[in-house]
Amino acid sequence: AQSVTQLGSHVSVSEGALVLLRCNYSSSVPPYLFWYVQYPNQGLQLLLKYTTGATLVKGINGFEAEFKKSETSFHLTKPSAHMSDAAEYFCACYSTGNQFYFGTGTSLTVIP
Amino acid sequence: EAEVAQSPRYKITEKSQAVAFWCDPISGHATLYWYRQILGQGPELLVQFQDESVVDDSQLPKDRFSAERLKGVDSTLKIQPAELGDSAMYLCASSFPREGDPYEQYFGPGTRLTVT
Numbered sequence: 001a002q003s004v005t006q007l008g009s010h011v012s013v014s015e016g017a018l019v020l021l022r023c024n025y026s027s028s029v030p031p032y033l034f035w036y037v038q039y040p041n042q043g044l045q046l047l048l049k050y051t052t053g054a055t056l057v058k059g060i061n062g063f064e065a066e067f068k069k070s071e072t073s074f075h076l077t078k079p080s081a082h083m084s085d086a087a088e089y090f091c092a093c094y095s096t097g098n099q100f101y102f103g104t105g106t107s108l109t110v111i112p
Numbered sequence: 113e114a115e116v117a118q119s120p121r122y123k124i125t126e127k128s129q130a131v132a133f134w135c136d137p138i139s140g141h142a143t144l145y146w147y148r149q150i151l152g153q154g155p156e157l158l159v160q161f162q163d164e165s166v167v168d169d170s171q172l173p174k175d176r177f178s179a180e181r182l183k184g185v186d187s188t189l190k191i192q193p194a195e196l197g198d199s200a201m202y203l204c205a206s207s208f209p210r211e212g213d214p215y216e217q218y219f220g221p222g223t224r225l226t227v228t
Contacts, residue, residue, distance in 0.1 A: 104154050
């Protein structure tokens with residue numbers, strides 16, 4: 001069985017501050033890991049993904065995430081928050097023979 | 113840029129009525145997914161198609177929900193009869209290639225269903 005846990009359903013940061021959104025996964029086999037962003041009343045947009053290879057993954061809009069097998073984590077970061085980053089963020093996990101599992105989401109608020 | 117199309121974007125229906133949602137995936141994408149997203153939660157897979165075949169419908173409430181992808185292209189998700197608890201966003205996604213790596217899923221804008 002696999003699952004995804006996102007710590008913190010709501011995160012607030014000041015504009016220009018570091019963004020850190022946490023994601024831990026549970027999987028019996030090496031997983032593929034994804035971060036998606038969702039704006040109100042829209043579908044999900046892929047930010048970045050980890051499949052194999054380099055554990056530090058860079059995505060769109062200045063976001064990056066690091067796969068840490070020892071910690072079963074895939075935290076999302078961005079050095080400097082922008083007002084346009086305010087949205088809902090979802091971590092997802094997939095491993096062969098299973099299905100995609102999404103976390104419950106983290107709502108990011110950026111304070112001007 | 114190719115996109116996943118969904119219609120309608122919003123639907124209000126009374127409980128016990130039938131409702132249907134349509135999805136047109138990105139051309140060439142063999143895998144199609146239907147998700148339900150309840151407000152404040154992550155998407156939950158309802159059904160997954162590979163071409164016209166159902167790969168996974170283990171979470172689909174089959175007593176009231178049905179899904180089809182007759183020609184392996186567009187797809188329809190139906191609820192009959194609708195219940196108050198079905199109020200949610202219904203998302204369609206597609207992906208490529210056919211098997212092996214899942215790659216990323218491309219999501220449509222969703223259909224917001226409200227059951228009164």
